[in-house]
Amino acid sequence: MKALICIGHVPDTTSKIRFTDNDTKFDTTDIQYIIGPYEELGLTRLLDIKDAGTDLHITAINVGKEETEATLRKALAMGADEAVRVNADATDAFFVAKQIAEVFKTGGYDFIVTGKESIDYNGGQVDGMIAEILGLPSVTGATKFEIEGNGAKMEREIDGGKEVVVASFPFVTSAGKDFAKEPRIPGMRGIMAARRKTLDVKEPVAQVLKTNVSKHFLPESKPACKLVSPDNVEELVRLLHEEAKII
Amino acid sequence: MAILVYTENFDGKFKKSTYELISYGKEIAKVENSEVVAVTIGTVDAGVLNELSKYGASKIISVKNAELNDFSSQAHASAIVQAAKKVNADVVIFANNPNGKAISSRVAVKMDAGLVPAAVGIPSSLAPFTVRKKAFSGKAFADMVITSDVKVLTLTQNSFKVIEAPVTAVLEDFNAEISADMFGAKPVEVVKTTGKLSVTDAEILVSGGRGLKGPENWGMVEEMAEILGAATCCSRPVTDLDWRPHHEHVGQTGKVVAPNLYIAIGISGAVQHLAGVNGSKVMVVINTDKDAPFFESANYGIVGDAFDVVPKLNAAFKKFKAGN
Numbered sequence: 097m098k099a100l101i102c103i104g105h106v107p108d109t110t111s112k113i114r115f116t117d118n119d120t121k122f123d124t125t126d127i128q129y130i131i132g133p134y135e136e137l138g139l140t141r142l143l144d145i146k147d148a149g150t151d152l153h154i155t156a157i158n159v160g161k162e163e164t165e166a167t168l169r170k171a172l173a174m175g176a177d178e179a180v181r182v183n184a185d186a187t188d189a190f191f192v193a194k195q196i197a198e199v200f201k202t203g204g205y206d207f208i209v210t211g212k213e214s215i216d217y218n219g220g221q222v223d224g225m226i227a228e229i230l231g232l233p234s235v236t237g238a239t240k241f242e243i244e245g246n247g248a249k250m251e252r253e254i255d256g257g258k259e260v261v262v263a264s265f266p267f268v269t270s271a272g273k274d275f276a277k278e279p280r281i282p283g284m285r286g287i288m289a290a291r292r293k294t295l296d297v298k299e300p301v302a303q304v305l306k307t308n309v310s311k312h313f314l315p316e317s318k319p320a321c322k323l324v325s326p327d328n329v330e331e332l333v334r335l336l337h338e339e340a341k342i343i
Numbered sequence: 344m345a346i347l348v349y350t351e352n353f354d355g356k357f358k359k360s361t362y363e364l365i366s367y368g369k370e371i372a373k374v375e376n377s378e379v380v381a382v383t384i385g386t387v388d389a390g391v392l393n394e395l396s397k398y399g400a401s402k403i404i405s406v407k408n409a410e411l412n413d414f415s416s417q418a419h420a421s422a423i424v425q426a427a428k429k430v431n432a433d434v435v436i437f438a439n440n441p442n443g444k445a446i447s448s449r450v451a452v453k454m455d456a457g458l459v460p461a462a463v464g465i466p467s468s469l470a471p472f473t474v475r476k477k478a479f480s481g482k483a484f485a486d487m488v489i490t491s492d493v494k495v496l497t498l499t500q501n502s503f504k505v506i507e508a509p510v511t512a513v514l515e516d517f518n519a520e521i522s523a524d525m526f527g528a529k530p531v532e533v534v535k536t537t538g539k540l541s542v543t544d545a546e547i548l549v550s551g552g553r554g555l556k557g558p559e560n561w562g563m564v565e566e567m568a569e570i571l572g573a574a575t576c577c578s579r580p581v582t583d584l585d586w587r588p589h590h591e592h593v594g595q596t597g598k599v600v601a602p603n604l605y606i607a608i609g610i611s612g613a614v615q616h617l618a619g620v621n622g623s624k625v626m627v628v629i630n631t632d633k634d635a636p637f638f639e640s641a642n643y644g645i646v647g648d649a650f651d652v653v654p655k656l657n658a659a660f661k662k663f664k665a666g667n
């Protein structure tokens with residue numbers, strides 16, 4: 097069985113967010129990059145399945161320029177078998193989806209896993225776009241994933257509950273919370289092994305961009321927190337009613 | 344031209360967030376001088392459908408195919424695109440909820456359109472089509488430009504007001520062309536969390552963290568929720584420890600919420616927690632540690648022991664509610 101897992105290269109969750117070039121670009125100075133938390137869960141689950149004895153070959157893929165290779169190497173260190181980098185800036189979801197769909201077509205893969213959303217532009221569109229481009233079924237925001245027969249059984253959260261979904265290969269799914277419990281931390285052995293694994297670089301196929309970011313903003317700074325004494329909680333009720341007008 | 348809004352129904356009913364979508368669409372339609380068309384899939388009574396006209400939907404397309412009772416993003420997207428083409432929609436709007444997310448990306452591909460997910464306000468300009476969205480998990484915003492002819496958006500819940508703008512609506516039944524091969528991913532079981540107000544629908548959330556020490560102490564949290572008509576939620580360690588059910592987990596890796604009021608009890612305010620709640624209109628924090636990071640983001644705070652403060656606050660809320 098062959099899986100393709102999309103690995104997002106995103107700023108560490110604790111990063112201080114700043115912009116440059118007249119607020120048109122994200123300022124990468126001093127930013128530590130990580131694998132997107134959802135992709136990390138996705139990869140962890142695939143590795144768990146593999147370790148439990150399923151014959152599964154895992155290819156990690158990223159659309160990004162050279163600086164994203166360290167993140168792909170980390171996926172290899174976690175245990176992915178090989179990696180592919182499509183050499184282009186990942187600025188538009190449609191563009192990214194098109195590149196991944198293209199790699200899928202040539203690699204004989206059975207399924208694709210993405211993260212539920214990236215933590216930079218919080219898109220969460222790529223899974224559905226890849227599926228639609230390829231004409232495949234998809235399960236967005238899966239919270240459980242089991243290989244079953246010639247496909248997989250998944251759970252996904254819906255508004256007001258959850259549903260159990262089955263899909264036969266080939267399909268696309270995006271990993272949400274609880275896809276795996278704790279993300280795997282690469283060990284020394286994994287890190288050494290990752291150096292010898294294949295990281296293939298492919299050039300992108302043409303695709304017109306459909307979106308771009310014209311400007312970034314930081315949220316307006318909130319006024320300082322108003323403190324209320326624990327011995328005067330009625331004051332908090334009054335403030336919420338009269339000042340905030342929220343109750 | 345038309346603004347098409349996908350109005351998902353929940354057991355034949357709409358939610359407040361559905362009307363937010365119509366109001367949002369109406370606002371764009373006014374600027375572009377077009378109309379709002381709602382499309383719904385499944386069985387909804389005419390009276391309920393007509394509610395949509397109160398907020399400005401002048402045409403309501405009801406897709407009746409029985410096979411669409413099973414959710415398939417592929418089939419649902421196909422039906423919505425057929426409706427969109429029929430009314431010549433140039434903007435298609437979805438809720439930024441699980442099904443809205445699953446369908447909208449497919450609709451974008453089918454219509455060769457750019458998609459902006461999780462928009463937080465009406466477009467600041469229609470040419471170029473520019474709309475603001477949250478970025479970096481609420482730590483920033485980005486103005487996104489869509490350059491394609493058709494634009495697809497998902498709207499963040501509680502980011503746009505419901506505005507009454509009554510019109511007379513035309514109701515139209517529609518049979519979409521759906522083929523069996525669109526059901527490659529098939530729901531085999533649906534489990535509803537019944538009875539309780541859901542975390543994403545609630546306008547007030549009372550949230551507990553590790554500072555509450557154990558699941559046996561949630562009685563006062565539930566009591567506060569009860570008094571305020573709120574839902575309860577919690578920080579990640581709390582669900583990791585199985586003190587509370589997983590659907591209550593909010594934050595970067597849990598649910599992203601934007602209630603009018605968020606009350607955080609015994610939660611430190613880690614960035615990953617704030618990432619999921621910083622869209623709240625007003626935040627209150629109760630924490631023993633005056634240096635807890637949450638105080639920097641909250642509007643109101645009490646430095647104190649939850650086990651002392653919360654019962655007193657519950658009494659005060661009760662008194663307030665009784666007097667109003």
Ligand SMILES: Cc1cc2nc3c(=O)[nH]c(=O)nc-3n(C[C@H](O)[C@H](O)[C@H](O)COP(=O)(O)OP(=O)(O)OC[C@H]3O[C@@H](n4cnc5c(N)ncnc54)[C@H](O)[C@@H]3O)c2cc1C
Pocket residue numbers: 109133551552553554555577578579580581592593594595596597608609610611612613614615616619629630631632635647648649650
């Ligand atoms: C990639 C990643 C993703 C994450 N995603 C999430 C997420 O989605 N959601 C999330 O919540 N976290 C998330 N986290 C974890 C996050 O970093 C914090 O660890 C977590 O939010 C802390 O939870 P807490 O505030 O309940 O617990 P603590 O940090 O342990 O805080 C407990 C607080 O309670 C206070 N307290 C103690 N006793 C009392 C008392 N008697 N009365 C009042 N206050 C008291 C303490 O002063 C303290 O501030 C994530 C972390 C990572 C690395």
